[in-house]
Amino acid sequence: VSAVRVGRRVELTVEAEGEAAAREVVERLARELFSNPLIEAFAIELLDGVAVP
Amino acid sequence: VTRIGVVVFPGSNCDLDTLRGLELAGAEAVPLWHEQGSVDGCAAVVLPGGFAYGDYLRAGVIARFSPVMRAISAFAADGGLVLGICNGFQVIAEAGLVPGALLRNRGLRFLGRDVRIVAERLDTPFTSLVGERRPLQMPIAHGEGCYFADDETLDELERDGQVLFRYVHADGNPAAADGDPANPNGSLRAIAGVLNARGNVAGLMPHPERAADRLLGSDDGLPILRSLVEAAARAEREPALAAIR
Numbered sequence: 215v216s217a218v219r220v221g222r223r224v225e226l227t228v229e230a231e232g233e234a235a236a237r238e239v240v241e242r243l244a245r246e247l248f249s250n251p252l253i254e255a256f257a258i259e260l261l262d263g264v265a266v267p
Numbered sequence: 268v269t270r271i272g273v274v275v276f277p278g279s280n281c282d283l284d285t286l287r288g289l290e291l292a293g294a295e296a297v298p299l300w301h302e303q304g305s306v307d308g309c310a311a312v313v314l315p316g317g318f319a320y321g322d323y324l325r326a327g328v329i330a331r332f333s334p335v336m337r338a339i340s341a342f343a344a345d346g347g348l349v350l351g352i353c354n355g356f357q358v359i360a361e362a363g364l365v366p367g368a369l370l371r372n373r374g375l376r377f378l379g380r381d382v383r384i385v386a387e388r389l390d391t392p393f394t395s396l397v398g399e400r401r402p403l404q405m406p407i408a409h410g411e412g413c414y415f416a417d418d419e420t421l422d423e424l425e426r427d428g429q430v431l432f433r434y435v436h437a438d439g440n441p442a443a444a445d446g447d448p449a450n451p452n453g454s455l456r457a458i459a460g461v462l463n464a465r466g467n468v469a470g471l472m473p474h475p476e477r478a479a480d481r482l483l484g485s486d487d488g489l490p491i492l493r494s495l496v497e498a499a500a501r502a503e504r505e506p507a508l509a510a511i512r
Binding site: 247248250252253 | 324325328332361367368370415416417
């Protein structure tokens with residue numbers, strides 16, 4: 215083994231007006247709460263988009 | 268008598284020691300519950316050690332969103348004196364009140380032992396009564412105390428006199444950044460404490476309140492607490508002057 219990386223995976227269910235609005239919410243949480251931008255990086259991935267009537 | 272507040276988060280565990288240390292230093296020390304939205308007329312605020320909100324997610328991050336922290340951020344923005352010790356340092360770093368971040372100790376283990384630090388500046392509200400650049404002996408007790416900032420920020424901190432404390436050997440010689448038992452958490456440039464740019468907010472990992480009485484093996488922490496009490500008393504008397512600082 216030459217390298218190991220340990221990360222944190224957070225799955226969120228977000229209700230929002232479309233993907234852009236959902237990303238905005240998640241991005242803010244990632245920046246202010248889930249990561250410290252001085253020492254950590256994060257990536258956001260949409261797993262499943264469901265239209266709510 | 269000057270009133271100084273000590274924040275109590277769920278999980279704070281040095282609050283009583285800090286209240287006692289401040290009383291020994293001549294203040295009227297009062298607890299500030301995390302749910303209150305004001306600093307209650309205190310002339311200075313200390314954030315004590317512990318594990319605020321269990322240190323879930325990352326040390327200090329959840330505490331940052333508490334009502335009392337919003338009040339403390341506003342207080343600091345007005346020039347109010349704020350000192351963060353250990354977990355309190357982690358909280359104010361997460362809140363962006365001081366630069367940098369505290370990473371896992373270089374050796375990945377929790378460390379509880381005495382260290383020695385020197386005050387790099389003797390003209391601040393937190394060190395004015397330290398008197399000289401001599402090694403101060405006091406304990407550390409933390410798992411995440413490795414001070415980190417990028418090189419550019421570290422250069423700025425050194426240039427602008429924002430490095431407040433450094434880890435040193437018993438003879439006062441500076442500790443190395445890596446692999447030096449005198450800097451057991453591996454802090455970059457052996458930084459043990461920093462100031463904000465304005466000079467009214469400071470954080471350090473070692474515990475001055477646990478070295479505030481000879482009975483505890485050292486009273487080298489007392490001059491730090493006494494400096495804060497004196498500066499707070501001055502701020503009370505001359506609020507306009509304090510705001511300029």
